[in-house]
Amino acid sequence: MTSSEASPSFRLAYVPGVTPTKWVRIWNERLPDIPLNLIAVPAAEAFELLRGGGADAGFVRLPVDRTDLAAIPLYTETTVVVVPKDHLVTAVDEVAAEDLADEIVLHPLDETLDWGHRPGRPANERPATTADAIELVAAGVGLLVVPQSLARLHHRKDLTYRPLTDAPASRVALSWLQEETTDLVEDFIGIVRGRTVNSTRGRSQAPAPAQPKAKRPEAGGARRKPAAGKAGGKPAGKSPRSGSGGAKSARRGKPRRRS
Template sequence: MTDPDTPASFRLAYVPGVTPAKWVRIWKERLPRVTLALVTVTAAEAADVVRTGGADAGLVRLPIDRTGLSAIPLYTETTVVVVPKDHLVTAAEQITAADLADEFILYPQDDTLTWTDRPGEAATIVPTTTAEAIELVAAGVGLLVVPQSLARLHHRKDLTYRPYVDAPESSVVLTWPEGEPSDLMEQFIGIVRGRTVNSTRTPERVEKKNAAQKAAAKKARRAATAKKAPAPRRGKPRR
């Protein structure tokens, strides 16, 4: 039976392309009585969802507004160029800005990369989403630069991608509301950082902590009851 002081679930928001499956599996092994609920969010709304309590934590891409949030870095993704399979640049193993000088590049409104110098020429069409941009690449409108996980997420048989060495990188972080992390938050931090069961705050330790708190509360109640009890009468009993 789950302790009444322990939340029944932990809500984890994550942006497209991030795959929390491994961490979810470890969570289920270590905390089988606490549901890990996944919340899919867009890159634009991810930070606000965590900040406003829509999720207990989030796996999000930088940059984000860090106001009211704590965050730890997890990993940095490879940036790639998505192109039709018959495109000339596929002859190279890696792509540079010079290779894209004469190309039209699509920049969707949900672009997750922070650009200083954009390669090639910006396409006149500005797609709303990365998914829409992928469709335009397939239609021959232009090329697309994205984190590799997004290229995999939107994979099509008629498209491929190549690493882009001059592009800005995309970093993924774990974020949660500022303040002392909850026991469950500490658990998830330990999982994503690769801590073993013995090196993190395991369910057994949490349960022992709760048991100690219960024992202390019971002792306090007994002490309070003893103070309220009437003092025993002295002297001989009446006949």
């Protein structure tokens, strides 16, 4: 079988913290004959993967360079600070950045938040990855600020997290190469946007033409129009027995002669 004859498939990339399960399930229900292949990719490498043709579309974190990439923002994540379970931060429901002023806050090289001014005191070295930073938090080296999905992804029994109120937020988007907006990409966009299977957008099936409505019969069947001069189907005027009114139906015979 040549490459041109190979069965089509859809390659979907996703960065750490994104869970594409819901959209994959809908794809498999609507397009069961076209396999969807998932590709896990580090956030920093996602855009180059799309540009290089390694995936048809991907769930990425904003911002996106829209010079050559298209993007549909999907949702904004809560930012949290990850701490040991016995840390003082656990005594409150949420934390402000100024509350971390005296803490060592780790900033890994694969950080996904766009900081204007990072909170806390910097560590001597930046961890290579978020996973490495989580290990350092567990060792009591410092704290870590990440999107909530990453805190869940790297969950440990000895760690917990609290929302950080005045931190930048991470936004997740669906992105793809603009010049490669294929039919399959349009199909997946429809799924992400929540379009129904009969939507007129993309390649979705058009609704069946409306059938002409049958003429509704009158209740009780058709009724004959009463003849002129009659009401309710009875002759108008008085009965022949009244001595006046309609013409008599027959003439009387001659009286017999007496013998």
